[in-house]
Amino acid sequence: MLFSHNFSRYLQISSINMTLKFFMIIMSVLTVVNGLDNGLARTPPMGWMQWERFRCLTDCDNYPDECISHKLFRAMADHMLSDGYLDAGYEYVIIDDCWFSHKRDNEGRLQPDPDRFPYGIKSLADYIHSKGLKFGIYADYGIFTCAGYPGSLNHLEIDAHTFAEWGVDYLKFDGCYSDYITIDKGYIEMDKYLNATDRPIVYSCSWPAYQESNDMESNYTALAQTCNLWRNWDDIDDSWESVSEIISWFSTNQDRLAPFSGPGHWNDPDMLIIGNYGLSLEQCKAQMAIWSIMAAPLIMSVDLRTIDAEFRDIILNKEAISVNQDPLGIMGRLVLTRNKINIWTKPLQPREDGQQPYAIALMSNRTDGYPYKIGFTLTELNITNPNGFQMKDVFEKNNTLPFITDDEKIYLRMKPTGGALLVFTPIEEQLIVV
């Protein structure tokens, strides 16, 4: 027999607690951050970018399908549409470095390589827009781009105008060949020129990546006022070692970074490398779980023409995406490491009845080669609800939702260097089976 107890007394107490707790969370976000006011990136940007997978391959004679050319971006735009990425929220198609001609035109404007982009950038942007997608491009604040193409130094205003004319919706502005100590000023100036074009352009900055990797702490107040997202640290490479180092850097620095995450302004641990050569399926789940809990931009860098379905399913996982895109934009934090398994928590937007849902991500840093059974309780993570939660393990196919109370042990068999993402939905009335 199934009957329900109404714990209304507890509910009232708990909802006051929840409201207080929620208020404190909100205050800790709002008191610090007064962000860029261009109305964009209210949730972490999602899209596709060439760099990690295709790098600076310009040899179109030998690699016509993989070189950095208009064809590559058209093909990716087609797949964003046909394979469900746009429906899932991935909307920006972003060109990274190496699209340039080595010379500016007679009027000082940037121009694309004429062989690889024979119809110009505007026509590529038009094509991408015609698919309902948005278009992003790359430039660099310094003398040169990282790959040695013309930089924007002394050309900020004209470059901002060129991008707006072309229909750019997202600018990744890199910082190679510039002075990292004073680099902030250039980015702040560029923001003014972008704003003056009147075109809404998501502004992705790289200045902390150059400062933090030189042991200098960046000014995140200025970043949140200037940029929609910023690359905090090193570039990602196609290896677990790289993913693990990035996660480790972000968790070590989380108390400094998390207050600046929120609608319109995001910390960016770099691209998703899911579906490439370097990560196992379980490691891909770990990247997706941690990127989702960190409210990181979800910018894929993978060949959408050849990605295997099981990797695509991770990228398209609706529940992971909804944790990532939670409207509060709180950057989750690493709260507990037990037997080399890292546990992160993130409060999600409260429901209308005031109840507080949570996401929990686990990442195994064990390399012993067999699944390891980890146990923990919600109380140990400071997560409580007197009536318990329903738990969903988002990468598990079994959709049965177990019922979990605060002090009940939750056991997961974590695969070595694998990840898991759990969503906890609070229950109002306790259902008791007799």
Ligand SMILES: *[C@@H]1O[C@H](CO)[C@@H](O)[C@H](O)[C@H]1NC(C)=O
């Ligand atoms: C320019 O900045 C103003 C003030 O912050 C803001 O209201 C406006 O939306 C910005 N416009 C664009 C195109 O970014």
Ligand SMILES: *[C@@H]1O[C@H](CO)[C@@H](O)[C@H](O)[C@H]1NC(C)=O
């Ligand atoms: C950081 O930037 C903010 C906003 O521009 C500024 O008010 C503050 O003085 C800066 N802090 C430091 C330590 O430079």
Ligand SMILES: *[C@@H]1O[C@H](CO)[C@@H](O)[C@H](O)[C@H]1NC(C)=O
């Ligand atoms: C994993 O363990 C190694 C070795 O102890 C450590 O250096 C690294 O920071 C850990 N990574 C994470 C993400 O915890």
Ligand SMILES: *[C@@H]1O[C@H](CO)[C@@H](O)[C@H](O)[C@H]1NC(C)=O
């Ligand atoms: C839980 O909260 C207590 C008291 O505020 C704190 O000392 C402890 O570190 C927290 N634990 C976790 C896992 O957040």
Ligand SMILES: *[C@@H]1O[C@H](CO)[C@@H](O)[C@H](O)[C@H]1NC(C)=O
């Ligand atoms: C699905 O999960 C539930 C709850 O954890 C468990 O009782 C059940 O045995 C699982 N079913 C399968 C087919 O794994």
